[in-house]
Amino acid sequence: MKRRKLDMASVPGKAAVGVDDRFGVSTPLRKLLNKVFPDHWSFLLGEIALFSFVVLLLTGVFLTFFYEPAMTEVVYNGSYAPLRGTPMSAAYASSLDISFDVRGGLIMRQMHHWSALLFMAAIVVHMLRVFFTGAFRKPRETNWIIGSLLFWVGFLAGFTGYSLPDDGLSGTGLRIASGIMLSIPVIGSWVTSSIFGGEFPGEIIISRFFIAHVLLIPGLLVALISAHLGLVFKQKHTQWPGPGRTNDNVVGERMFPRYALKQGGFFMVVFGVIALMGGLFQINPIWYFGPYEAWVVSAASQPDWYVMFLDGSTRLMPAWEINIPIGDGYVIPPLFWPTVVLPGVLVGLSTLYPFVEARRLKDYRSHNLLQRPRDVPERTAIGAMAVAFYIVLTLSGGNDVIADKFHISLNAMTWAGRIGLLVIPPLAYYVTYRICLGLQQHDREVLAHGVETGIIRRLPDGRFEEVHQPLAAGGHDGHAELEYAGWVVPKKMNRLGALGPAIRGFFYPIEKPAEAPVSPGHPPVEPLPERKEISSGESRR
Amino acid sequence: MSTKTEHQAHQGPEPLDVHDPRLSRFDIVREGARRDDIEIVHYEEQVVPGSKAERRLTRTVASMFLLTGLAATAFLVVYIWWPWEYEPGSGGDKYYTPLLGLTLGVALLGIGFGILTWGKKLLPKEVSIQDRHENDPNVAESRKITGETMLYLADEMGVKRRPLLGISLLAGLAPVGAVAAAPLVGGLISNPHKNNQMFTTGFAPADGRKIRLVREDGRPIRPADISAGGQLTVFPGIEHGVSNKHADSPTLLIHLRESDAQVSREANQRVGHGNYMWGNYAAFSKICTHAGCPASLYEQQTNRLLCPCHQSQFLITDNARPVFGPASRRLPQLPIEVDDEGFFVARSDYTETVGPDFWERP
Numbered sequence: 001m002k003r004r005k006l007d008m009a010s011v012p013g014k015a016a017v018g019v020d021d022r023f024g025v026s027t028p029l030r031k032l033l034n035k036v037f038p039d040h041w042s043f044l045l046g047e048i049a050l051f052s053f054v055v056l057l058l059t060g061v062f063l064t065f066f067y068e069p070a071m072t073e074v075v076y077n078g079s080y081a082p083l084r085g086t087p088m089s090a091a092y093a094s095s096l097d098i099s100f101d102v103r104g105g106l107i108m109r110q111m112h113h114w115s116a117l118l119f120m121a122a123i124v125v126h127m128l129r130v131f132f133t134g135a136f137r138k139p140r141e142t143n144w145i146i147g148s149l150l151f152w153v154g155f156l157a158g159f160t161g162y163s164l165p166d167d168g169l170s171g172t173g174l175r176i177a178s179g180i181m182l183s184i185p186v187i188g189s190w191v192t193s194s195i196f197g198g199e200f201p202g203e204i205i206i207s208r209f210f211i212a213h214v215l216l217i218p219g220l221l222v223a224l225i226s227a228h229l230g231l232v233f234k235q236k237h238t239q240w241p242g243p244g245r246t247n248d249n250v251v252g253e254r255m256f257p258r259y260a261l262k263q264g265g266f267f268m269v270v271f272g273v274i275a276l277m278g279g280l281f282q283i284n285p286i287w288y289f290g291p292y293e294a295w296v297v298s299a300a301s302q303p304d305w306y307v308m309f310l311d312g313s314t315r316l317m318p319a320w321e322i323n324i325p326i327g328d329g330y331v332i333p334p335l336f337w338p339t340v341v342l343p344g345v346l347v348g349l350s351t352l353y354p355f356v357e358a359r360r361l362k363d364y365r366s367h368n369l370l371q372r373p374r375d376v377p378e379r380t381a382i383g384a385m386a387v388a389f390y391i392v393l394t395l396s397g398g399n400d401v402i403a404d405k406f407h408i409s410l411n412a413m414t415w416a417g418r419i420g421l422l423v424i425p426p427l428a429y430y431v432t433y434r435i436c437l438g439l440q441q442h443d444r445e446v447l448a449h450g451v452e453t454g455i456i457r458r459l460p461d462g463r464f465e466e467v468h469q470p471l472a473a474g475g476h477d478g479h480a481e482l483e484y485a486g487w488v489v490p491k492k493m494n495r496l497g498a499l500g501p502a503i504r505g506f507f508y509p510i511e512k513p514a515e516a517p518v519s520p521g522h523p524p525v526e527p528l529p530e531r532k533e534i535s536s537g538e539s540r541r
Numbered sequence: 542m543s544t545k546t547e548h549q550a551h552q553g554p555e556p557l558d559v560h561d562p563r564l565s566r567f568d569i570v571r572e573g574a575r576r577d578d579i580e581i582v583h584y585e586e587q588v589v590p591g592s593k594a595e596r597r598l599t600r601t602v603a604s605m606f607l608l609t610g611l612a613a614t615a616f617l618v619v620y621i622w623w624p625w626e627y628e629p630g631s632g633g634d635k636y637y638t639p640l641l642g643l644t645l646g647v648a649l650l651g652i653g654f655g656i657l658t659w660g661k662k663l664l665p666k667e668v669s670i671q672d673r674h675e676n677d678p679n680v681a682e683s684r685k686i687t688g689e690t691m692l693y694l695a696d697e698m699g700v701k702r703r704p705l706l707g708i709s710l711l712a713g714l715a716p717v718g719a720v721a722a723a724p725l726v727g728g729l730i731s732n733p734h735k736n737n738q739m740f741t742t743g744f745a746p747a748d749g750r751k752i753r754l755v756r757e758d759g760r761p762i763r764p765a766d767i768s769a770g771g772q773l774t775v776f777p778g779i780e781h782g783v784s785n786k787h788a789d790s791p792t793l794l795i796h797l798r799e800s801d802a803q804v805s806r807e808a809n810q811r812v813g814h815g816n817y818m819w820g821n822y823a824a825f826s827k828i829c830t831h832a833g834c835p836a837s838l839y840e841q842q843t844n845r846l847l848c849p850c851h852q853s854q855f856l857i858t859d860n861a862r863p864v865f866g867p868a869s870r871r872l873p874q875l876p877i878e879v880d881d882e883g884f885f886v887a888r889s890d891y892t893e894t895v896g897p898d899f900w901e902r903p
Binding site: 007027030031034035038040073079080081082100101103104106107110158172175176178179182183184185186187188189190192193194195197198199200201236244247249250251252253254257258261262264265266267268269270271272273274276277278279280292293294295296297298299300311314315316317318319320321328329330331332333334335366368399400410411414430470 | 784
């Protein structure tokens with residue numbers, strides 16, 4: 001029998017036909033390949049969170065192979081000599097083993113911790129971007145809510161995660177958490193006792209936190225992230241205003257190949273940075289803290305950064321106890337307000353904000369074009385107020401360290417925080433509002449008068465004035481009549497095409513002004529003539 | 542495929558015949574995009590094929606990939622042969638994790654920047670415009686159809702005509718939901734007042750016998766063991782007394798100076814704790830009444846006890862009254878005395894609730 005000749009070139013085509021016969025994927029696949037994404041650096045912040053989450057899953061799975069979620073008391077007998085012979089929980093002993101007795105375990109632990117910090121940081125920065133550009137407006141309110149929930153679920157993931165090693169620091173955090181649960185009126189003691197399986201610390205909390213940390217919370221995170229991305233995909237990404245960009249289109253690149261390639265490269269870069277941090281920067285050195293003992297604590301016990309604002313609010317809270325004189329008497333402890341009520345209010349405010357704003361502005365249309373923060377001074381000022389509030393709380397979460405390092409009285413730091421929390425946010429609101437208005441006016445001024453050139457001209461009557469380069473031909477009163485388009489107004493001469501490319505360098509040019517590149521559709525630009533120094537009177541040189 | 546399409550506005554709505562042999566592959570790609578309402582308005586090679594610039598970029602990308610290979614190999618070499626087991630002092634093992642991080646990081650960054658350069662510099666630039674279909678007239682029609690279909694389904698079910706079905710279904714489902722939740726809630730729930738555990742500590746006298754105060758290593762304490770102005774963390778001298786099983790019991794035993802002790806005694810008299818001190822010795826719970834951290838920073842000069850977690854400060858000579866910070870309740874005082882053998886014992890358990898506050902604390 002004659003062997004049939006195999007035509008290598010036709011193999012992929014035939015395979016593709018074979019796949020499509022069975023699964024019918026060619027049309028959806030083409031639509032996916034052809035999806036258009038607008039490009040801007042600020043759209044990549046959410047990706048950092050997504051990529052850190054992937055690294056979290058990868059490193060986390062590694063850690064589960066070696067971690068033992070048990071509070072049984074064992075005597076440590078591992079490699080780390082200073083703790084040998086110390087009684088401790090199996091959880092802490094196995095965390096030490098990951099750090100010292102599992103080859104490459106420490107870098108995995110540190111990468112896991114760093115990517116968790118990066119995950120939360122990227123979520124927060126991404127959220128600020130979405131807020132300040134108005135990307136949360138209709139039709140994207142649902143995704144805004146999912147995003148703010150992701151912060152709080154991530155917060156829980158972080159807290160349950162850093163409680164697992166059961167070292168001195170995390171045990172203290174756990175004790176505070178039990179105190180917070182106890183402070184809930186009416187049901188507090190029942191909630192605490194049910195979660196801890198009896199009185200603090202009990203013997204089961206670590207294994208309960210473990211299953212929450214490795215199964216329930218990641219499951220919830222995966223579900224929320226999928227919904228978040230699915231909605232971005234379905235609703236299509238927002239875009240900045242610009243030439244050809246309208247509320248009804250998306251201007252950008254198709255997903256494949258260039259956009260997807262850039263995403264893949266960016267993922268590897270995020271992964272690489274986390275690997276560098278995990279290897280080079282120490283994080284949570286649990287072996288210095290020792291096992292958790294209820295009677296041991298050290299100064300400067302701080303939680304991870306995203307929990308610090310709650311620590312700060314707890315420190316600033318005055319000792320206001322509410323006594324209810326019924327029967328034997330009941331108490332609402334001061335701890336309840338900054339740790340249960342405040343987060344509750346924050347969740348409510350942040351999730352409801354899109355609806356509040358829509359109602360206030362009576363704006364129920366769909367918005368696919370972003371706004372520059374300066375164009376919406378009220379929202380930008382509210383955002384600045386929230387950020388100021390958060391920063392005061394976060395700094396107060398480390399006020400003992402600040403007091404120590406800068407030789408300030410601790411009590412003065414607490415009072416500064418209490419007063420600052422009330423004074424600084426309104427101040428931030430006012431200042432931001434004024435800055436926004438100023439920036440708006442400057443944009444309008446440049447549109448009307450032109451770009452400032454830095455050239456001072458002396459008029460025949462002796463007056464001096466600055467030469468402006470108009471952006472368009474003047475109207476009836478010599479002012480250009482340009483509409484503000486909601487996008488960057490050129491403010492430096494060099495940004496104007498006619499003047500050639502920008503000269504690089506901050507203090508002085510690092511390169512000679514080169515010839516402008518020839519772009520298709522535009523005539524080549526003449527090289528700049530030799531610059532003449534403009535001076536009054538004779539030249540000094 | 543260096544096709545430049547400088548905004549060719551709609552080429553007519555009629556679709557191209559993709560089987561036309563005269564079409565280039567790019568023509569078919571653009572036709573596909575058009576069928577997805579995408580207009581590729583600008584498509585431009587960034588480098589001229591075969592040019593010096595292209596060769597240079599290719600070399601750059603290739604060298605980044607090769608760097609990745611090198612760094613990954615270095616990672617493996619370090620992973621396998623570098624001494625990694627912990628040794629006291631500053632041995633080579635201290636560089637194990639940093640070297641792993643460095644090699645792994647460089648490997649990943651190499652591949653990342655390689656791909657980025659490839660995508661950003663070597664692939665053609667494009668501008669495409671996709672329609673969002675916000676004001677599609679078909680949407681209204683489709684909404685109408687879907688809405689009517691759903692209403693029709695509801696009609697077919699006939700709940701409106703047969704209300705008993707709806708009511709009975711709800712009545713049946715509600716308990717099923719409760720059944721689903723019951724095992725979890727019921728399994729987890731635990732009575733916080735079992736054995737009166739929230740109001741007792743390890744110092745509660747057992748079988749009429751008073752509990753000794755012991756050190757961390759379990760040895761009992763004589764008054765002479767603490768000098769004036771000194772303090773010591775003490776535990777109930779029972780089984781597991783020095784462990785997290787009795788997380789509410791750690792206590793601070795303070796030997797006050799004569800003058801401070803006098804002030805302290807007078808303060809004790811005011812709240813009816815006249816006999817809680819023994820000589821110049823006083824014992825206070827170490828568990829902060831605010832959030833439960835150990836309030837363990839004792840300042841001798843001012844007799845203040847500071848909790849490092851939230852900076853509550855307690856004035857020991859005034860019944861450990863909170864004088865600053867978020868704590869609202871004084872630290873409970875343990876009544877102490879010295880037994881026949883000369884060791885400290887607790888005369889009784891704490892008479893106030895130890896630890897963070899909660900709703901039903903009397």
